[in-house]
Amino acid sequence: MPMELVSRSSSYLLTIAALFFCSTCFAQTTTAPDPSALLRQTYLATGGPGWRGVLGAEVTGNYDMGGLKGTFQQVIDFQNGRDVLTYDVGTTRGQQGTQQTTGWWTDEKGLVTVQEAPEALADAATQSYEDRNGWFHFDSAVPPVYLGSRQDRGRSFYQVQVQPPAGRTLTLWIDSDTHRLDRAVWLDAHQRENTIYFSDYRQVNGVWYPFVQRSSTGDPSSDVTMTITTFRVRSGLTDHDFAPPLSTVHDAQLLKGIPSTIPFVIKDGMIVVNVSIDGKHPLPFVLDSGAFNVLTPEAAKNLQVAMEGDLSANGVGNSQVSAHLAHIDTYRVGSAELSDQRFIILPLPRAFTDNGNQAPVAGLIGYELLRRFALQIDYHRRELTISLPGNTGEAERGARVPLFFNGRDCFVTASVDGTPGSFGIDTGDDGAITLFGPFFSAHRFPIETPGINGFQGGVGGNASTLLTRVNSLSIGPFTVQRPLTELHFATGGAFASTRVAGNLGSQIFRNFIMTFDYEHRALYLKKSPDFGYSTPYNRTGIHLDTNDAGNILVTSVNESSPGASAGVQAHDQVVAIDNRTVHGRPYSDIQDLLSRPTGTPLNLDVLRNGERKHFVIMPRELLPPRGNLQVQANSIPQ
Numbered sequence: 001m002p003m004e005l006v007s008r009s010s011s012y013l014l015t016i017a018a019l020f021f022c023s024t025c026f027a028q029t030t031t032a033p034d035p036s037a038l039l040r041q042t043y044l045a046t047g048g049p050g051w052r053g054v055l056g057a058e059v060t061g062n063y064d065m066g067g068l069k070g071t072f073q074q075v076i077d078f079q080n081g082r083d084v085l086t087y088d089v090g091t092t093r094g095q096q097g098t099q100q101t102t103g104w105w106t107d108e109k110g111l112v113t114v115q116e117a118p119e120a121l122a123d124a125a126t127q128s129y130e131d132r133n134g135w136f137h138f139d140s141a142v143p144p145v146y147l148g149s150r151q152d153r154g155r156s157f158y159q160v161q162v163q164p165p166a167g168r169t170l171t172l173w174i175d176s177d178t179h180r181l182d183r184a185v186w187l188d189a190h191q192r193e194n195t196i197y198f199s200d201y202r203q204v205n206g207v208w209y210p211f212v213q214r215s216s217t218g219d220p221s222s223d224v225t226m227t228i229t230t231f232r233v234r235s236g237l238t239d240h241d242f243a244p245p246l247s248t249v250h251d252a253q254l255l256k257g258i259p260s261t262i263p264f265v266i267k268d269g270m271i272v273v274n275v276s277i278d279g280k281h282p283l284p285f286v287l288d289s290g291a292f293n294v295l296t297p298e299a300a301k302n303l304q305v306a307m308e309g310d311l312s313a314n315g316v317g318n319s320q321v322s323a324h325l326a327h328i329d330t331y332r333v334g335s336a337e338l339s340d341q342r343f344i345i346l347p348l349p350r351a352f353t354d355n356g357n358q359a360p361v362a363g364l365i366g367y368e369l370l371r372r373f374a375l376q377i378d379y380h381r382r383e384l385t386i387s388l389p390g391n392t393g394e395a396e397r398g399a400r401v402p403l404f405f406n407g408r409d410c411f412v413t414a415s416v417d418g419t420p421g422s423f424g425i426d427t428g429d430d431g432a433i434t435l436f437g438p439f440f441s442a443h444r445f446p447i448e449t450p451g452i453n454g455f456q457g458g459v460g461g462n463a464s465t466l467l468t469r470v471n472s473l474s475i476g477p478f479t480v481q482r483p484l485t486e487l488h489f490a491t492g493g494a495f496a497s498t499r500v501a502g503n504l505g506s507q508i509f510r511n512f513i514m515t516f517d518y519e520h521r522a523l524y525l526k527k528s529p530d531f532g533y534s535t536p537y538n539r540t541g542i543h544l545d546t547n548d549a550g551n552i553l554v555t556s557v558n559e560s561s562p563g564a565s566a567g568v569q570a571h572d573q574v575v576a577i578d579n580r581t582v583h584g585r586p587y588s589d590i591q592d593l594l595s596r597p598t599g600t601p602l603n604l605d606v607l608r609n610g611e612r613k614h615f616v617i618m619p620r621e622l623l624p625p626r627g628n629l630q631v632q633a634n635s636i637p638q
Contacts, residue, residue, distance in 0.1 A: 035144035035160045038174055039136055045179035047207030054205065055079050056234040061211075063087045064225040068308065068325070072226055075234065075241055081128035082242045091308050091325045092342055097242055098127040104244040105407060108342055109251060111371055112244045114521070117406035118422045118499035119189035126167030126186070135162040147171065157182060180208065189406065191496040192217055204231045221322070252338045252372040259387035260335035266382065267355070268588040269430030269506040273384060275365060276332045277303055283362035284355060287384070288428030289516065290409040291366030293328070293343040296353060299362035300326060300345045307345050322347075333365065336373055336386045350546045356586035364428065367408035367518075374517045377427070379510040380528045389519035397515045398526030399476040405521070412523060414475040414504065416485075417445050421501025423475075424494075425523065429505030432484040432535050433473055434465075439501040440487055445470050446629035447485070452558055452622055454486075454543055463490035467537060469623055473508065476525050480511055482625055484535045507535045536595040539619035540602060542568055544591065552582055552590060554606070561622065566615040572606035579603060594619075 043051070056077045063072040070089030077083065084097040095106040103115040103124035115124065129135070135144060142163035150157045156176040163169050173183040183197045194217055198210035211228040254260060264273045264287070274282035277295075280303060300307060307324035324345040331338055343363070353361040369375070369386075376385040376397075394400070403410045404422070414423045421439055435445075451468040466487040473480045484507065490496045495503070511531045515524040541561020544552055554572040557563045574582055577593055596602060602617040 032146050032148075033158060035146040038146065038158050038160055038179075039144060039172075041179045042174050042181055043136065045208070046181075046201075047203075050206035051078075054207065054233055056237045058230075058232045058234050059228050060230045061226060061228040063089060064223075064227075065089050065092075066222045066224070068092070075237070076131055077237050077242065078132060081130075081132035081134070082237075083127065083131050084242055091327060095245070097244060098124050098131065099242055100128050101125065103127070105405075106245065106247075107368075107371070107408075109249045109340075110245065111247050111249050113371070113405050113408075113518075114244075115405055115407070117404040117409070117411045119497060120404075120406040122167055122189075122499060126164045126170070129164030129167050130170075134164060141165065149176065155182075181210075189497060189499075190494050191492050191498075205233055249372075251340050252336065254373075254386070254388065255332075255335040255337055259385055261383050261385045262334035264382055264384050266379070266506075267361070267586070268352075268591060271377065271384070271427055271506070272361065273333055273365075275362070277305075277362075278329050278331070283359055285362055286352075286364045286428055287369075288364045288366040289370060289425055291364040291428060292408065293331075293341055293366075293368050294346050294348070294364040295326065295343045296348050296361075296363055297345055298353075298360070300343075305343070305345070331365070333369060334384070334386055336369065338368060338372065341368060350548070350550070351587050354546060354550070354587040356589065357584040358586070366428070370516050371518045374515060374519075376513065376515040377509065378513050378528070379506070380513070380530050389517050394524070397524035398513065399478070399524065401476045401523045401525060403516075403518070403521045403523050410516075410518070410523075411500065412475060412504075414473060414501075416443075416473055416501070417471045418474075419443050419445070422499070423501055424503040426503050426505055427509065429503055430507070431486050431503075431505040432507035433470070434486045434488050434495065434503040434505065435470075436495055436497055436500060436502050437487070437489050438496075438498045444631050446631050447487070448623055448627065449630050451487075452538070452541065452561075454538075454556075454558075463488060463493070463495065465489065467623065469625075469629065471629060473504075475504075475508075478512070478525060478527070478531075480508065480532070483508065484537055484623065534625060536592075537623065538591075538594045539596070539598060539622055540594045540617050541622065542594060542604075542617075544574065544587075544594075546587055552587065562617045562619055566604075566617045567613075568604065568606065568615055568617070569608065572608050572613075574604065574606055575612070576605035577603065579605075 058075050060071065060073045063070045068089040068091060070087060072085065072087040074083060074085045080100065082099050084095065086095045087093060092108045094108055097104050101124065103120060104112055105115050106112050145161040147159035147161050150159055158174040158176055160172045160174060161169060162172065168186045171185040172181060175182045180201055181198050183195050185193060185195045188194050194215065197214045200210060200212040201208045202211050209231055212225065214223055214225045216223045262273065264271045271287040272284045273287055275285040276282045283299065295305060305326045307326055326343045326345055328341045328343050329339065331341060355361055373386045374389045401412050403412060410425050411422045412425055413420055416435065448469040451466040454465050454467060468485055468487065469482050470485045471482065473483050488495045510533065511528055512525045513528050540563045541558035542554055542563035543556045545555045546552055552574040554568060554570055554574065556570050557568050576582060577590065582590055593602065596619055598619055598621050600619060602619060604615045604617055606613050
């Protein structure tokens with residue numbers, strides 16, 4: 001379940017107001033202003049020709065990230081479109097660099113990951129374009145567009161839209177009185193509006209520069225503010241100034257010095273392993289390939305972990321949730337031990353953490369473990385093997401598939417019906433294939449109809465889906481026939497991406513024995529004994545969820561499904577299945593019962609308006625593994 005922490009002001013920092021190439025100013029007329037002339041006027045208002053002698057700069061100052069306060073430093077190459085930003089707020093720190101057509105990122109411990117996934121490349125292209133102020137050199141095939149004027153808090157602004165090549169569309173707000181840039185707005189990888197505000201312009205070296213820059217996604221509590229204290233012109237910048245640092249992190253070890261194999265359980269298709277925090281009794285955690293270290297607030301309280309800061313996180317849907325930071329001395333998975341670790345304190349859905357009478361899921365682990373070790377996942381044996389990264393035994397690992405990163409999230413190139421796309425690799429996803437709306441809409445693969453309407457949830461909320469089948473999925477040298485596929489209709493969040501085709505989840509991975517080697521940006525695959533197995537799915541048409549009180553409720557029932565034929569209705573409260581109470585049973589076990597084989601009766605007891613009712617449901621094959629697939633000529637079903 002992929003998610004992103006808002007942890008820096010943005011990639012669009014510091015340089016939007018600089019280096020404006022000028023010729024004339026626009027004339028005040030009754031017709032719409034010329035956008036190129038507006039930008040030239042902005043150039044003059046910030047110092048005009050004085051910028052021609054500024055090839056680069058180093059700026060430093062104070063950094064405020066969701067209430068966590070620290071410092072930052074940024075080096076910018078205005079001529080070639082490169083930059084490096086470094087920030088440190090105590091509990092967390094990071095560094096990020098852009099080198100023209102690519103980028104790199106370091107986590108708070110200094111481990112470097114090259115950023116080459118599609119969304120990361122779009123960020124790098126946009127940042128490089130801004131660093132060199134490409135719109136004023138007209139190096140974009142798309143000319144600037146005047147969008148009109150806007151009023152905001154008694155001030156008037158001109159809006160000009162610019163399009164960086166291969167980057168994200170930017171809307172620039174230009175103050176109609178001062179002609180200086182007030183803000184820039186864009187949609188990020190989650191189709192979420194980001195705004196960076198520029199204020200406190202001061203004159204340095206003959207030009208005017210914004211000494212306060214605030215980045216916001218609309219929640220003031222998670223704003224990131226950079227307040228500049230020094231601005232120093234730099235010349236003679238070299239490649240060395242923008243190269244990623246060497247990783248010199250020594251915070252992990254295998255206690256026995258040899259690979260460690262430990263068992264795991266599968267909960268709702270997800271891998272659950274025991275993790276010991278600071279030497280305390282092990283608790284169940286989900287292994288999610290792209291996740292931060294996450295603790296639920298309840299687990300943090302029980303472990304007496306102190307919380308700091310006030311940040312925001314987002315996931316599948318449009319919503320954001322509050323998050324905090326914490327420092328953990330050590331955590332251990334089998335014989336793998338990581339020290340001096342940062343955790344995010346983040347509420348997770350009750351259906352995700354519910355574990356019946358056993359200890360609830362306490363959080364997630366993922367990127368930090370995978371970045372330091374090579375992990376082999378054997379779903380058939382339900383074993384996790386942890387070893388040191390490297391090329392030793394590469395041939396035995398199977399076929400190598402390159403990994404591409406955007407932050408902590410990893411992606412591969414895979415093909416649906418022969419059409420390639422970038423797919424997220426997500427062991428925290430309990431599904432098979434998720435196709436994002438834009439990718440499906442562009443290619444209209446044949447699918448099985450009518451399909452099963454439903455929803456898919458995550459940290460950010462829920463979105464409507466259609467469960468169906470496509471002809472094939474190919475990854476590396478392997479092809480899976482007629483896989484289950486969920487068409488996803490999110491309008492916001494990670495699953496609304498226009499550059500990523502979709503997501504691959506655990507039901508696809510169960511076809512393989514897979515080895516992750518993040519250090520070498522590689523995924524190795526070989527066939528599992530379960531290759532080509534029949535993926536389970538809900539054959540009743542009944543959709544469940546839990547409420548705050550822990551009750552299991554029917555959220556919806558598909559028309560003409562076995563559940564609807566039996567008489568089950570939305571808002572029914574499930575109290576027993578097969579004459580066994582659901583109280584104290586893990587929610588994932590209840591969900592699994594809905595996927596039982598065709599023709600196996602399911603006895604369901606519910607409360608409806610205080611009255612107990614009993615139903616007998618006969619599951620049937622709603623998505624046969626064989627049959628005709630059709631191209632949908634109409635609009636995407638919602």
